[in-house]
Amino acid sequence: MPGIMTKILEVEDLEVAFRIGPAFGIGQRKELLGVAGVGFDLDPGKTFALVGESGSGKTTLARAVNGLQAISAGRIVFDGQRIDDLDARRMKPLRLRMSMMFQDPVGSLSPRMKVGDLVTEAYRIHGIDVDFRAETERLLSLVGLSMDVTDRFPHQLSGGQARRVGVARAIALNPELIIADEPTAGLDVSIQGEVLNLLNDLRERLGLAMIIITHNLHVVRHVADRMAVMYLGRFVEIGPTDEIFSAPAHPYTAALLSANPEPDPDRAKDRIALPAEVPSLLHRPEGCEFHTRCPWARQDCGDEIPEAVIVGQRRVACRFPLERGERPPADSPTDPPTK
Amino acid sequence: MSLPTVNLLTIRDLNVRFATERGELHALRDVGLDIGKERIVGIVGESGCGKSTLINAILGLLANNGRIDGGRILFNGRDLTRLDPKSMQALRGIEIATVFQDPMGALNPVISVGRQMRNIQYRSSLRNKEKDARSVAMLQRVRIPDAKQALHRFPHEFSGGMKQRIAIAMALMMEPALLIADEPTTALDATLEVATIDLLKDLQAGIGCSVLFISHHLGVIAELCDEVVVMYAGEVVERGSTSQVFNHPNHPYTARLLECDPARQAKRTRLLPTIPGEIPDLRHRPPGCIFASRCADHRSACQAPPPEIEVDNGHFARCIHARHHDENSRSRRP
Ligand SMILES: Nc1ncnc2c1ncn2[C@@H]1O[C@H](COP(=O)(O)OP(=O)(O)OP(=O)(O)O)[C@@H](O)[C@H]1O
Ligand SMILES: Nc1ncnc2c1ncn2[C@@H]1O[C@H](COP(=O)(O)OP(=O)(O)OP(=O)(O)O)[C@@H](O)[C@H]1O
Ligand code: SF4
Ligand SMILES: [Mg+2]
Numbered sequence: 304m305p306g307i308m309t310k311i312l313e314v315e316d317l318e319v320a321f322r323i324g325p326a327f328g329i330g331q332r333k334e335l336l337g338v339a340g341v342g343f344d345l346d347p348g349k350t351f352a353l354v355g356e357s358g359s360g361k362t363t364l365a366r367a368v369n370g371l372q373a374i375s376a377g378r379i380v381f382d383g384q385r386i387d388d389l390d391a392r393r394m395k396p397l398r399l400r401m402s403m404m405f406q407d408p409v410g411s412l413s414p415r416m417k418v419g420d421l422v423t424e425a426y427r428i429h430g431i432d433v434d435f436r437a438e439t440e441r442l443l444s445l446v447g448l449s450m451d452v453t454d455r456f457p458h459q460l461s462g463g464q465a466r467r468v469g470v471a472r473a474i475a476l477n478p479e480l481i482i483a484d485e486p487t488a489g490l491d492v493s494i495q496g497e498v499l500n501l502l503n504d505l506r507e508r509l510g511l512a513m514i515i516i517t518h519n520l521h522v523v524r525h526v527a528d529r530m531a532v533m534y535l536g537r538f539v540e541i542g543p544t545d546e547i548f549s550a551p552a553h554p555y556t557a558a559l560l561s562a563n564p565e566p567d568p569d570r571a572k573d574r575i576a577l578p579a580e581v582p583s584l585l586h587r588p589e590g591c592e593f594h595t596r597c598p599w600a601r602q603d604c605g606d607e608i609p610e611a612v613i614v615g616q617r618r619v620a621c622r623f624p625l626e627r628g629e630r631p632p633a634d635s636p637t638d639p640p641t642k
Numbered sequence: 643m644s645l646p647t648v649n650l651l652t653i654r655d656l657n658v659r660f661a662t663e664r665g666e667l668h669a670l671r672d673v674g675l676d677i678g679k680e681r682i683v684g685i686v687g688e689s690g691c692g693k694s695t696l697i698n699a700i701l702g703l704l705a706n707n708g709r710i711d712g713g714r715i716l717f718n719g720r721d722l723t724r725l726d727p728k729s730m731q732a733l734r735g736i737e738i739a740t741v742f743q744d745p746m747g748a749l750n751p752v753i754s755v756g757r758q759m760r761n762i763q764y765r766s767s768l769r770n771k772e773k774d775a776r777s778v779a780m781l782q783r784v785r786i787p788d789a790k791q792a793l794h795r796f797p798h799e800f801s802g803g804m805k806q807r808i809a810i811a812m813a814l815m816m817e818p819a820l821l822i823a824d825e826p827t828t829a830l831d832a833t834l835e836v837a838t839i840d841l842l843k844d845l846q847a848g849i850g851c852s853v854l855f856i857s858h859h860l861g862v863i864a865e866l867c868d869e870v871v872v873m874y875a876g877e878v879v880e881r882g883s884t885s886q887v888f889n890h891p892n893h894p895y896t897a898r899l900l901e902c903d904p905a906r907q908a909k910r911t912r913l914l915p916t917i918p919g920e921i922p923d924l925r926h927r928p929p930g931c932i933f934a935s936r937c938a939d940h941r942s943a944c945q946a947p948p949p950e951i952e953v954d955n956g957h958f959a960r961c962i963h964a965r966h967h968d969e970n971s972r973s974r975r976p
């Protein structure tokens with residue numbers, strides 16, 4: 304129980320099921336797994352990145368950890384306490400200690416509240432008395448916004464300004480864990496740097512732990528201690544960031560990292576292309592779920608679900624983990640590489 | 643640009659102001675740019691520098707408290723700032739298609755995706771079944787799994803990046819003369835982002851349309867765009883071909899921005915580079931160079947508005963230090 308080395312977060316075999324299709328009338332409702340059994344843990348002061356295909360379950364996983372999405376199996380333990388079965392009332396005190404930055408910056412702010420009130424809303428919800436004006440000014444300046452914006456409604460902000468209001472809200476109460484869903488999408492690289500440096504400062508001073516979801520692989524490389532790569536609701540590779548970047552072992556990881564657009568118009572690209580056909584969550588592929596698109600797939604990859612293998616300090620869900628820099632075989636079933 | 647190319651869109655001296663409780667905000671000042679036929683033009687710049695405002699001004703969709711205060715927006719020779727709302731609306735449906743920054747705002751939450759995609763084909767004489775088939779084909783091109791099934795689903799049942807891709811699919815179905823896309827790939831993973839760039843290039847070549855593409859992702863701009871416009875605090879500070887601007891940035895803001903890209907930090911660092919200082923208050927614009935308060939190269943001459951200098955064929959920068967490429971490489975500033 305809460306000892307010196309308590310994990311701030313432990314997630315075990317987590318699953319989230321969605322029912323889709325017509326709720327009334329004819330037609331069948333079907334069930335799909337948005338998150339299909341994932342586990343990881345997080346130490347205070349550490350940063351864990353979630354990357355992966357669009358639609359692979361990152362936001363769903365984040366919302367589940369934050370208690371905003373009911374889970375269908377598994378356990379979530381925050382600082383030694385199981386939280387996945389808490390109701391809203393018992394979850395409330397924990398919201399002082401963990402917060403979320405939402406992927407949709409404008410949509411996550413109530414449209415009828417002004418920025419000044421939005422930034423300090425958490426204090427009011429939790430009945431914490433502070434000098435609201437001073438606190439608003441402090442939080443806004445931390446995210447590079449001036450007091451000019453306090454009288455505006457969310458839709459009167461630029462996309463990046465709304466994103467920064469979300470960041471200010473999430474750090475207001477000095478939480479121990481922040482779950483940041485695309486915290487820098489829509490920010491220019493300079494302000495992106497400011498936001499990430501701010502979070503790093505909180506990490507160093509207050510031991511903030513963070514789950515960061517981002518499609519910006521350059522950001523991941525710089526800020527994350529560990530990372531997981533998601534595909535169809537599962538982790539295909541999880542481990543230390545530098546190991547994964549220097550030698551991706553799962554074919555999906557290798558393809559993802561090779562695609563990263565570089566800011567150099569003249570640079571030749573050496574990409575591992577994937578076939579366009581993304582499998583359906585309603586009909587998951589048999590065996591290795593990546594085999595339908597894997598440039599390295601062998602005859603029997605569709606027969607057997609791969610056991611996780613250990614490569615260095617990583618767990619990799621592939622029967623034939625890649626060597627460093629290994630290229631797809633010449634007869635791979637994929638499109639010819641672009642450029 | 644200065645070459646005798648045919649421009650689809652020409653913007654000159656555009657000014658936009660917003661009324662706020664704390665005074666009037668001068669969001670765009672004397673903005674000028676050209677989009678040639680079949681060209682892909684990117685806009686980069688600070689968060690809040692007026693990129694979305696520029697788009698809204700083109701489309702006649704400025705917020706109620708905003709107004710155009712001078713300038714011209716010529717689309718195929720017609721000045722859009724003088725167009726009546728009805729013709730403007732027709733133009734938006736047929737000739738200009740837009741992927742807005744907020745995909746949730748563009749999709750109606752209570753109508754199924756299939757119905758929305760059918761609705762935007764209202765002008766077509768196809769039967770519903772054929773319209774749906776077109777929708778499915780387009781959803782497949784943006785790599786939505788289960789495309790057929792997706793027609794029956796509602797926007798909230800898709801992930802952030804899937805909604806973005808649905809918005810892209812809808813805009814492309816209109817086969818416009820001008821496609822405007824405001825940060826359409828922020829929620830796409832690298833593989834899909836690259837696929838989307840390829841798709842846009844493909845369709846652009848196929849339809850022969852022009853594209854105005856806004857992104858903070860410099861890598862995406864470098865890969866997709868023929869030309870780049872760099873904006874800072876509501877002004878165009880530099881524009882030129884992508885390789886001119888990326889390889890020979892002439893405005894100090896452009897140079898700093900490129901340096902801040904974490905993609906350029908080869909060594910892993912927890913402390914990322916930033917541009918020190920803050921943007922000026924847009925209610926009280928400084929009379930001189932808009933970047934002066936943050937510029938390491940500023941001189942007393944910067945207190946007067948710097949001219950837009952052509953440093954190379956079609957490459958312009960608004961800075962007193964701007965020099966022709968050859969001169970520049972000889973006397974590179976520290
Ligand atoms: N409310 C819902 N009802 C049904 N399906 C849903 C719902 N929310 C998400 N899904 C599905 O669950 C899967 C995972 O979605 P999620 O939003 O977690 O993806 P993501 O990894 O965050 O993607 P992105 O990077 O595009 O934001 C997707 O296939 C999505 O369509
Ligand atoms: N309706 C409005 N009322 C007042 N100010 C506004 C309004 N809309 C935008 N602004 C302000 O105008 C400026 C330009 O905003 P705009 O949305 O065009 O920026 P942007 O370049 O698109 O930024 P981002 O990259 O963050 O989306 C910002 O300072 C913004 O706060
Ligand atoms: S005009 Fe002066 S202040 Fe402005 S960018 Fe150039 S050197 Fe800097
Ligand atoms: Mg998401």
Ligand SMILES: [Mg+2]
Pocket residue numbers: 461462463693694695743824
């Ligand atoms: Mg914008």
